[in-house]
Amino acid sequence: MDIELVKCECCGLKEDCTQDYISEVKLKFEGKWLCGLCSEAVRDEVNRGNSKASDVEEAMRAHMSLCRKYKSNPAIRVADGMRQMLRR
Template sequence: MATAVLEVEFAVCECCGLKEECTPAYIARVRERFYGRWVCGLCSEAVKDELCRANAIIGMEEALQAHMKFCKQVRSDVNANPAVHLVGTMRRLLRKSLDSPRALRSTPSSPRVNEDVARKGIARSNSCFSTLAR
């Protein structure tokens, strides 16, 4: 039984600098989609988000440039304290997500609750622990 050896290469994201192991075929497909640049999966999703969030109709190349600019800004703001850097990055991402149009955000997984019901809370009739102790 012959085992196929899968050839892998390291590819470095041109946006964030993340290094990933990928097959040459996958690297070629990503480069084809992003105008010769290799972009990691996370940055690829962020570029798609840039396309959706844009006020005007922009193309993939403009969305890629906008995301690359964002990544460059984040990398230039790197502080000596990694925790401060992480908090700043999360703040920027949150602001970006809050600036996106409401219709494009994901819907909550749980149904909305009436305000009157939410204020009352859940009433408990008995504790389950009293029956377990017996």
């Protein structure tokens, strides 16, 4: 199987993935590849059906800005950011 190093559009995490998996994820997220954590968070956001995050693109944008915010502070992990997002 073909393995490719791919980078998460949200948090910048790099992962070795099969090309099949990469294209599968890209199909779901408007041509962007998200790591497991980020895609999970975006999916949650979409499933909750918030008015502002009712589609994948909106949810992805929300999650990306959250990721960027927490990336600037290495003490806070993405998981913490997600917990905060769920509380909102």
